[in-house]
Amino acid sequence: MNQQTWQIGSIVSMGCRSLGCFIGIGLGIGLGLWAMSPGYSQSQWPGFRGDGSGITQSDVPTRWSVDQGIAWSVDLPGYGQSAPVCWHDAVYVTSSDGPFQEQQHVHAFDLPTGKRRWTKPIDASMKVENYFRNSRAAPTCVVDESGVYSFFPSGDVTAMTHAGDVRWTMPLIQQESGGQIDNERGVASSLAQTASHVFVLVDHHGPSYLVALNKSDGQVAWKADRGDRLPSWSSPVIAHRGHRDLVITSSADTVDAYDAVTGESLWQLDGLQGNHIPSASVVGDRIFVGSTTMYGGATDENATAGANCCIELTTDDGKPGYRVRWRAERANSYYSTPLAFAGYVYYVNKVGVLYCIDQETGQQRFAKRIGNPCWASAVGVTNSAGESLVYFVLKNGFTVVLRPGDQYDQVARNRLWDREAMMEAKAAAEQQRSANLVPADQAKPKTGPEKVFAGMPERQLHQMFSYDDPTVYGVAVAGNRLLIRTGQRLYCVGPAEPISKP
Structure with missing residues (x-):
């Protein structure tokens, strides 16, 4: 592969802030990253959806194809559903393998070239069945100047240096839940972070909680009990009110705000x-x-549409509060998180219909079928020319690029793989599933909705739920590169040149 010049563009402060599976804001260097406004250093994408907003500044290409514009792609051992995260010229991503996901790994790659820097194992403290409808290395890491923090469905939270040395490991679910989780799909919530803590949300049919762990040593700083909850896989996000950080959880039929330092419950919708x-x-x-x-x-589409809403943070007599500004009338999400960018909010539902909602009023501007659902969350990008663009990376590997506006304005529709690559990925995923088949006498009985599907042929379930591979699970933007993660592969879209597979 030809070496490409790696340039970090200028950093522009855009004056708004947030963090949540985190919003990096302003120019983010070191510990101040998550306390500034969107537009942190272009080479940093420190967590799920960057800083939690899914917004960044970059000259990511708008057009590419199978043969042009893909800087590199690499195989990932095992399988994973987490999104990549980036810190300067390093990319981090996780995967798991083995019938009970006993082989858990954190991988580091070189951003300009795709060369693997290191892969480090994490011992699983709890067995999690490696089943295609279960969480498989789904939680996304967070990263800061000290290193990378990972979380796996086994409940293990681990801090590593940028060189891959383990600083500490915390078997969170074993310690806080006695190893018992009643969640038919497994744990999938990604980490959130502030300068001093990482936050883990565990909602299930049982004692649920939000935990803050010290970044320095992995010890529990505080734990907020949430009672028995419905299973949920959403991730916490950080908001800022003056000098105070709030942990926001939208999960299991409520939205809650907690003080990030003390864990105090501040309000609940x-x-x-x-x-x-x-x-x-x-x-x-x-x-x-x-x-x-x-x-x-939830099965009522109208009630669910109203839960796609906008909440304004308020302060009353010095105390954090909220008010609901609007509720959507028709919009529905699916796996992907809504993107609020350039005056609009974008939702993609389970059959691939994109809803565009006015960010101030909640009124629908348009609804358009874009061909496939998004399991990866959309990204809002402002380039060096001041142009705003939205990138929807669809489950099937196509990327739709739009200009924000009252009408559907498609700039490009780009393909990531061809039929040959798709068939290779299908075969590799099927081989991985076969190798990780749990012996019948060791498999736990299915519970909840999964009980209905017990005993059905896997191929039929794949067809019913569109779980076939390759599937795009997560994306990241760093420098002028768009990183796209499937279950077993990581792609880097950059300045056009032939694909290289280090």
């Missing part, structure tokens, strides 16, 4: 429906909530 998978977006003083209909849970 209840009566929602379907906010079990999409996480909240925080942009400035606004929280944008995503909800979806789902089997065994």
Whole structure:
């Protein structure tokens, strides 16, 4: 592969803030990253959806194809559903392998070239069945100047240096839940972070909680009990009110705010429906909530649409509060988190319909079928020419690039793989599933909605739920590169040149 010049563009402060599976804001260097406004250093994408907003500044290409514009791609051992994270010229991503996901790994790659820097194992403290409808290395890491912090469905939280040396490991679910989790799909919530803590959300049919762990040593700083909850896989996000950081959780039919330092419960909005998978977006003083209909849970599309809403953070007599600014009338999410960007909020539902909502009023501007659902969350990009663009990376590997506006304005539709590559990925995923088949006498009985599907042929289930591979699970933007993660592969879209597979 030809070596490409790696340039970090200018950093522009855009004056709004948030963090949540984190919003990096302003120019973010070191510990000040998550306390500034969107537009942190272009070479940093420190967590799920960057800083939690999904917004950045970059000259990511708008057009590419199977043969041009893909800087590199690499195989990932095992399987994973987490998104990549970036810190300067390093990319981090996780995967798992083995019948009970006993082989857990954190991988580091060189951003300019795709060369693997290191792969480090994490011992699983709890068995999690390696089943295609379960979480498989789904939680996304966070990264700061000290290193990378990972979380796996086994409940293990680990801090590593940028060189891959383990600083500490915390078997969170073993310690806080006695190893018992009643969640039919497994744990999938990504980490959130402030300068001093990482935050883990565990909602299930049982004692649920939000935990803050010290970044320095992995010890529990505080734990907020949340009672028995419906299973949920959404991730916490950080908001800022003056000098105070808030942890926002949109999960299991409520939105809650906690003090990030003490864990104090500050307020709760209840009566929602379907906010079990999409996480909240925080942009400035606004929280944008995503909800979806789902089997065994929220089924009323109208009620679920109203739970796709905008909440404004307020302060009353010095105390944090909120008010609901609007509720959507028709919009519904699915796996992906809503994107609030350039005056609009974008939701993609389970059949691939894109809803564009006015960010101030909640009124629908358009609805358009874009061909496939998004399991990866959309990204809003402002380039060096001042142009705003939205990138929807669809589950099937196509990327739709739009200009924000009242009408659907498509700039490009780009393909990531061809039929040959798709068939190779299908075969590799099927081989991985066969190798990790749990012996019948060791498999736990299915519970909840999964009980209905027990005994059905896997191929039939794949067809019913569109779980076939290759599937795009997560994206990241760093420098002028777009990183796209499937279950077993990591792609880097950059200045056009032939694909290289280090």
